[in-house]
Amino acid sequence: MEVRRILLSVIHKWWLIILLAAVGGAIGYYQYFLTAQTLYSANTTLYALNKDKIASGQTISTQDLSVSQGVVRQYSGIFYSRSVAEAAAKRITDFNVSGAELASMVTISSAEDSTVLTVRAEASDPKIAAAAANAMADEFISQIRTITNSDFIGILDPAQPPDNPIPNNGLKKTLLYFLGGIVVALGIIYVIEYFNTSVRSAEDIEEGLNLRVVGIIPEHDIR
Incomplete structure (x- = not known):
């Protein structure tokens, strides 16, 4: 297919390009500006270290760090258990959040080979986000201490209500819909x-019928 023919078709159908670009932009604007829910994020930072050694003034060895990292990986799954979420929900009864809702808004993560964990909560209310992160972190620590009968994990930095919402990059996403x-x-x-x-042309006849065009009758406006 000739490039010239495609370009001419694009020029002739300019209205279709403008129409679909406007529709795409309108969908993006509606989704990310008119109906998008404003979310706030709050983080609680946890640590996993041998507190007994620290309290006694002993030096933390590489082996101690490896053990702490292993414990973090082994017990992180407990964080998402129903018992942790339901018990944590009872800690923040002022916000009327169920255990299932709490579990859906909170995640836990840690960097590779790290003894530091981050509990992240997202909610439409900054106070709920901070309360959810802290409640889940507190209950997670309580469950770990009950299971391991040790005090190796604790809160390093509790969550605070954030001042600003999470950026949703609405303008960029709307532009992508427009380009789409x-x-x-x-x-x-x-x-x-x-x-x-x-x-549409003599070349089309030659290519389609494999015949040579002898002559062309010009178009006239006869009145």
Whole structure:
């Protein structure tokens, strides 16, 4: 297919490009500006170290760190248990949050080969986000201490209500929808031209019928 023919078709169908670009931009604007929920994020930082050694003034060895890292990996799954979420929800009864809701808004993570964990909570209210992160962290620590009968994990930095919401990059995402509309329009135009078998020039006759054009009757406006 000739590039010139496609370009001419794009020019002739400029309205389709503008229409689909506007539709894509409108969808993006509606999704990320008009209906998007404002979320706040709060983090509680935990540590996992042998507090008995620290209290007695002993030096923390590489082996101690390795043991702490192993414990972090081994017991992190407890954080997502139903018992932890339900018990944590009872710690923040002022916000009327169920255990299932609390579990859905909180995550725990740690860097590779690290003894520091981060409990992250996202909620539409900054106070709920901070309370959820702290409640889950407190209950997680309580469960770990009960299971291991040790005091190796604790809170390093409790969560505070955030001042600003999480950026949703609405402008960038809306622009992507706008560009997506243009791409869809160009794709439609290309498909239309690809399946269009109408003859538009002498070259089309020569290519389609493998015949040489002897002459062309010019078009006249006879009145």
